[in-house]
Amino acid sequence: MESLAVDVIKSSKAIEELKVELLKAQWQIQQAQLNASEEQILSAIARLVGAxxxxxxxxxxDFSRLDRVLYKEITLWQKENYLNLESEWGDLSLLLSYLVPEEN
Known part of the structure; x- marks a missing residue:
């Protein structure tokens, strides 16, 4: 029973640390933009996605469940023209085709 309690505490600590990492990554994106550093921007975005x-x-x-929910969310964004990203640049269609490439 003690082992289970320790595991829950460790998991809770990891969850809180990951939430902090998400906030740090957002801040790092802002800083990287101010520095105009492509490498820093991409590194910060990778940290955000990884975290x-x-x-x-x-x-x-499961990771795959997040992928499925992400796909559904992007499909919805495409229909709603989220932030005008689809009508202005076609970003959502491009992202969907990247995530789920058509087989020839």
């Missing part, structure tokens, strides 16, 4: 996947796992979900 999101790890948080998903710590919360008890």
């Amino acid at each position: 999101s996947y790890l948080l998903t796992r710590r919360l008890g979900f």
Whole structure:
């Protein structure tokens, strides 16, 4: 029983640390933009994405489930023209085709 309690505490600590990492990554994106550093921007975005996947796992979900929910969310954004990203640049269609490439 003590082992289970320790595991829950460790998991809770990891969840809180990952949430902090998400906030830090957002801040790092802002800083990288101010520095106009492509490498720093991409590194910060990668940290944001990676921490999101790890948080998903710590919360008890499979990575593939996050992928499926992400696909549904992007499809919805495409229909709603989220932030005009689709009508202005076609970003959502491009992202969907990247995530789920058509087989020839």
